[in-house]
Amino acid sequence: MGRDLAQAFEPARRTFEEADECLGMALSSLCFEGPAETLARTEHAQPALLATSVAVYRVLEETTGIAPRVLAGHSLGEWSALVVAGALAFGDALHGVRERGRAMQQAVPVGVGAMAAIIGLDAATLGQLCEAAAEGEVVAPANLNGGGQIVVAGHAGAVDRLMRLAGERGARALRLDVSAPFHCALMAPAAAAVGRFLDGIAVREPRLPVVTSVEARLVRDPADVAALLVGQVTAPVRWEDTMNALRAFEPTVAVELGPGTVLTGLARRVWPELPCQAVGAVAAVERAREALA
Numbered sequence: 001m002g003r004d005l006a007q008a009f010e011p012a013r014r015t016f017e018e019a020d021e022c023l024g025m026a027l028s029s030l031c032f033e034g035p036a037e038t039l040a041r042t043e044h045a046q047p048a049l050l051a052t053s054v055a056v057y058r059v060l061e062e063t064t065g066i067a068p069r070v071l072a073g074h075s076l077g078e079w080s081a082l083v084v085a086g087a088l089a090f091g092d093a094l095h096g097v098r099e100r101g102r103a104m105q106q107a108v109p110v111g112v113g114a115m116a117a118i119i120g121l122d123a124a125t126l127g128q129l130c131e132a133a134a135e136g137e138v139v140a141p142a143n144l145n146g147g148g149q150i151v152v153a154g155h156a157g158a159v160d161r162l163m164r165l166a167g168e169r170g171a172r173a174l175r176l177d178v179s180a181p182f183h184c185a186l187m188a189p190a191a192a193a194v195g196r197f198l199d200g201i202a203v204r205e206p207r208l209p210v211v212t213s214v215e216a217r218l219v220r221d222p223a224d225v226a227a228l229l230v231g232q233v234t235a236p237v238r239w240e241d242t243m244n245a246l247r248a249f250e251p252t253v254a255v256e257l258g259p260g261t262v263l264t265g266l267a268r269r270v271w272p273e274l275p276c277q278a279v280g281a282v283a284a285v286e287r288a289r290e291a292l293a
Contacts, residue, residue, distance in 0.1 A: 001039070001048065002016065002280075005052075009059045009063070010062075011059050011062045018091070022090075022091040022094050023095070043098055043101035046098060046100060050076065052280070054090060056257045056279050068084070070249040071208055072246060074213060074239055075183065075237050076097060078210075078213055078229070079093050080258070081210050085208040087204050087206040087225050089202070096198070100194050102193075103194065104182060105180055106189070108187075110179065115142060115151055116162070116176060118151070119172040120172055122148075137154060137158040139152055139154030140236070143236060143239060145269075146239060146240030146270040151176065153181035153184040153186070154181055154185075155181075163175070183236050191230050194230050198230065203222040203225050204222055205220055206225070211246060213238055213239060214235045216238045216245045217245060253275045253277060253291055254276045255279055255292070260280065264277070
């Protein structure tokens with residue numbers, strides 16, 4: 001992850017070197033070489049994804065002069081968006097998401113929680129099924145992704161019950177391979193840890209517009225930025241609403257920064273007429289140069 005970028009572009013190489021120095025560990029080697037099981041641990045995966053996303057942005061900034069009209073991020077990606085917008089220093093964000101990852105993993109023992117993707121039900125119906133499936137446990141929408149896809153999170157037993165109920169309604173239900181039930185009430189201890197971290201760093205007013213995925217609105221005030229970063233740990237990601245809020249800025253192209261193409265796929269469901277470009281490797285940078293010209 002990110003290796004070809006670092007080899008091909010100086011801004012990417014500098015970004016990974018900065019991340020290594022900041023965290024006091026060879027994050028770049030973990031990104032480039034693995035092992036995959038170590039990289040997948042959320043305390044490592046979160047800073048790795050942040051570093052790679054910021055590296056991609058810095059490459060595009062230097063090679064294309066990219067000038068975003070507006071920024072947004074899905075869950076962890078909101079930290080990357082705030083770094084690009086100047087609200088968070090890169091080093092502070094790296095430490096913050098590492099703490100976020102550790103706290104999330106510690107909040108719920110492995111095996112106690114679960115997440116599942118439900119496809120084919122509207123939010124109101126799924127909310128009712130979550131109430132029926134809970135039986136004193138936690139299960140709730142965690143990602144409102146749009147295009148008929150909603151991810152739920154909570155206690156493993158409650159998630160399994162919800163999947164059965166959803167299947168009875170004709171929906172598709174798929175358990176996700178995740179290490180913890182993110183974006184639900186079980187993450188409250190992690191939210192408190194993120195709050196304590198943010199109390200100790202400087203959060204600035206974004207110099208570029210950022211739409212928060214917690215409330216699908218523009219966020220400007222530094223105190224508001226911090227509060228929403230805390231809130232997003234337990235709140236659902238309102239991605240469809242976030243994408244719709246971006247329409248007011250009349251973007252001509254959406255660029256997904258970092259490894260993978262998940263957000264590009266979601267954007268095509270929610271906003272099919274908006275051209276999307278996922279950029280996470282050297283070849284994609286070249287394509288982005290043409291799209292952003």
